Amino acid sequence: MTKGEMSNTDARVIRVGLLGCGIVGSATCRLLGDHAEEIRMRTGCTVEISRVAVRNLSKDRDVDVPADRFTNDAHAVVNDPEIDVVIEVIGGIEPARTLILEAIDSDKQVVTANKELISSLGGELIAAAEARGVDLLFEASVGGGIPIVRPLEESLAGEKVRSVIGILNGTTNYVLTRMTEDGLSLHDAVAEAQELGYAERDPSADVEGFDAAAKTAILASIAFDTKVTSGDVYREGITAVSQLDIALADRLGYVIKLLAIARLDSGEVEARVHPAMISKNHPLASVRESFNAVFVEGNSVGEIMFYGRGAGGGPTATSVVGDVVAAVRHLSEGGKAHRPHRLLELPVRAFDEIRTQYYLLFEVADQPGVLAQIAAAFGSHEVSIAGVWQEGQGDQAQLVIITHRARERDLQETLHELRGLDVVVEIKSVLRVESEET
């Protein structure tokens, strides 16, 4: 490519300030360096990392940025009049929020990978950016390297999206894959994920579904032109999923995944994260290991799916740099991030009002009339049973029930009544089944 290379001197220089230089920040530095010629060719601009704010100046970062560009004064970076674009990859609410607002007030374009911040205060930040006429771009906050924010905002801008179902957390998908395919226990699979660097030492943000819930809030907000925050998202982690659940799911033609579900129904938004059974024929069922995917259903487009690496320095940096290129193009060619002119204020449906199918596993007493009593409890709460059978015999007898679509509150009231029955020794599992049944 030497022949046609654009010389540096032809190109406008765009100066970037980087806030944070951990895994994603250092990968972003490397990408901006390694792909400088492609970026120059595509934008006509040279993107230069002018300053990098870090907490610890003495740490080695493995990036090709001169030492004198590092500072521990992040405020100086976002207020530097020479800087055009600020990249925030610190994570968390503060100081990221204050720094981003300062950057917007100083008329910088802002790119962030911060899911916590966007899922809780995205509305405030987007409004500040719009008021100032600058970009606030956050493709990297959901799905790592998977392009999903821009496709929803732009490619599907003429579509009515009905639902978005995602596998948005790579760690839990890895754990469930190992449990399903290799028979590992949850404990061992988590330990392995930690060894491989997929899971943190404290894995609760992943395992308990907090990470996926934040991403669900962002996707729901974009897909339905409304405001959903992470606090609006019902959340349940994978710790209760057992090997027996996985084996029974398999026999029924399902796999168990931690699903992030955002759905628009009768003017209300459903937003929830929980383990669920889905059919092996569903495209999400074949998303294995630490991969992520987002499955979108629209009125006109039907089913589409976006698949890729949901985390990691390289993939996340690709989304960050894609946003940087957009910001650079807007600076040099005009235009801006296109956001809805008006947002809806759709109510978020209370979780006990959702309707889905359920799988339940009970330990029951080995005596006649058990099924009649249990079935009566379901019937009295208008939960209709689609299938029931016994696993094991005698003292080992367990009962598996699959319901038709029912309301969560009715199911919970059924469970409450069941717990009071003498014939029910223990309710071992309750999992939702996401199916085509309506």
Add this chain to the structure above:
Amino acid sequence: MTKGEMSNTDARVIRVGLLGCGIVGSATCRLLGDHAEEIRMRTGCTVEISRVAVRNLSKDRDVDVPADRFTNDAHAVVNDPEIDVVIEVIGGIEPARTLILEAIDSDKQVVTANKELISSLGGELIAAAEARGVDLLFEASVGGGIPIVRPLEESLAGEKVRSVIGILNGTTNYVLTRMTEDGLSLHDAVAEAQELGYAERDPSADVEGFDAAAKTAILASIAFDTKVTSGDVYREGITAVSQLDIALADRLGYVIKLLAIARLDSGEVEARVHPAMISKNHPLASVRESFNAVFVEGNSVGEIMFYGRGAGGGPTATSVVGDVVAAVRHLSEGGKAHRPHRLLELPVRAFDEIRTQYYLLFEVADQPGVLAQIAAAFGSHEVSIAGVWQEGQGDQAQLVIITHRARERDLQETLHELRGLDVVVEIKSVLRVESEET
């Protein structure tokens, strides 16, 4: 949503002229009508179909556009000073090319779904649009409803794409799925696809790979910032794929798909469409029925895949209307379609220089020394054999060979030599195997 509806009078009116009103055109009309409120909310503009050019004025179109807006004078539409955006869904080279150039000269934004035109003359049309400062958008020309052009041009604008492998033709994927899963013959599967409306009465554009080759040219051009036309794409259809090939592939852990492959290697572009075996574990292997998918490998992002309906009125119209919304936003808020500032002129690798693995099926004479003669032919052309075994016995004896990665020319020379051997009765199949082997 009634409460917050924007009244028509608040919104700027953007006038659209539609060229062609067949399956995609009428679906586009319906979508612009059904989603008018969403589009108004997202853009602040009302999009109105002002004129529709059709060949036959007396045909019923099942669209909610007043009869007096129909005309059979397409030139009057593209030159109408009232019209802001022209949508071309006629297809084929002429008159589409002339009409699009006229629209550009009249400063219209242009949206097209025309793969034949973009794959053969896209460079000329894009240059004309850029010179005039208007948009030429063509998301719908590849992958139907799947967002792929914009994600490649924008989301991956900071990435170096190494390869794009697609299932880009729904008809052939449907046919191969039915042959694989239900044992249908090619003939019966094609007939069924015709009955279902997936295949034309003359199915050759699909079955012979012309449709996929055009789309491959468009994807290769965008992915590698260069110009590849459909004539540059090596093309081979699915008519030679037999039930035995499919059964043997299955036994080897592969499925047979019509793959569209675009790859950048040592500064050269590979662009080819042919049936190939891919591992059942590959994400493309689970793309069934008439679905399409595009699998992208990038230096930093790793593997990503985009999946959805590659044809049909609704999905294609979603992409058309997504582009219309982009054009509307550019008209009302500024900005433009972002294209590379400079294109490379990468050479397209001659097909006989590509390197891949091969599967071969022979009918051979039932006598000693056959394998030695055949192996010698491979060896003399530097094609290394990875595996060989016999299928059937006696007169029914067939030989299956899988090679290591070899050069296409060497393989062809091997085949030439094999055809001259007395022990080779017939070379029944030659299929490429797309694997991880390098």
